[in-house]
Amino acid sequence: MPELPEVQTTVNQLKVFEKKHLIKVKVHDFKLNTQKALDSLKDQILLSITRRGKYMHFAFENRSLIVHLRMTGQFLIKPKKEKHDRATFFFFDQPPLFFKDTRRFGTFLITNKPEEVFQKLGKEPLDPCFTPEELYQLLLSRKQPLKAALLDQTLIAGLGNIYTDEALWKAALHPQRKSSSISFAEAKILFFAIREVLQKGLDQGGTSLGKGNANFHAINGQTGKNQNHLWVYAREKQPCPICKNPIQKIAFQQRGTHFCPLCQGI
Incomplete structure (x- = not known):
């Protein structure tokens, strides 16, 4: 958790940041340990945000940020930083984008070769070419x-x-x-x-099990509704x-x- 629907739901909502100028990224958690790497994205344009498997691919002008949400990672737009926020992305003419991760398992990777990560992944189950x-x-x-x-x-x-x-x-x-x-x-x-x-x-906007803040939320803070339509899980x-x-x-x-x-x- 999150799985393909939750990651894709997040990616779809993050599209508002495409073609926007990233001013800076502030890391709040030493475990993320990527402040220097994230500084390489400073003053770049975010060209696109896509999904591959459970990974999110933020393609900048000459770098890529690959994010795996793991168990409790989520991107949120909200008024201010809170306890479990691990990083904040500041874009020109956009509200701050917070990366929250209660369990602290989410990962960030800065790379010039995103294909090296994605080539290890299998078939996309919703790909029209998959048979x-x-x-x-x-x-x-x-x-x-x-x-x-x-x-x-x-x-x-x-x-x-x-x-x-x-x-x-x-x-x-x-x-x-x-x-x-x-x-x-x-x-x-x-x-x-x-x-x-x-x-x-x-x-249904993903599955949000339980009532805790670590549960899946879209970037606007809303929970998914698929938990109300599950056949066997939980x-x-x-x-x-x-x-x-x-x-x-x-x-x-x-x-x-x-x-x-x-x-x-x-």
Whole structure:
């Protein structure tokens, strides 16, 4: 968390800063440890802001800033600095843009070669060029459980715990089933399930679980609404939308995993 829909929602809102002059960046947290590097962006024009997987790419005139929000990173426009703000971006003729990160896991990277970061990432699941056949071949190449394969950012970029659980339920596939055992027909169903849950997340402005300030917020401070439309994730012991059997939660690779044991029989 945040996953593809939350990162893309943030990127979409940050578009107002494109073609704007960055005056300076002030780092407030020694752990971020990038003041000198961020100073190289001073007095540059922000040409574009895009997403690749869970990464945000701020392309300046002769440098790139690559940001990974990790668990609790978020960009916010607000009146003043607060406790968990780690950096502030000052643009000409724009309000200050704060980077807040309660858990302090978010990362900044200044580079002249962003492609070296992005070339390690797998397919974009919403790319029009991505096909069910490609997903099938990717899954066949792995002997690990389906959920682990879908979370592997070198295979498919952008999926995380929430949307993987949702897609596997929609496709009626058990998260612990071996990836290489999937049929093409099943892979095709999963392909469209992945796209459906990601698009639903985008349409709802992302997923914001819980009520804490560390939860996902868009840059205007609003929370997402997709948490009100989840089928299995965070719905342990609640009835499955299809069969009404209680949703089960198990620990899988140190992650909480939600599924319907009846609809998603292994």
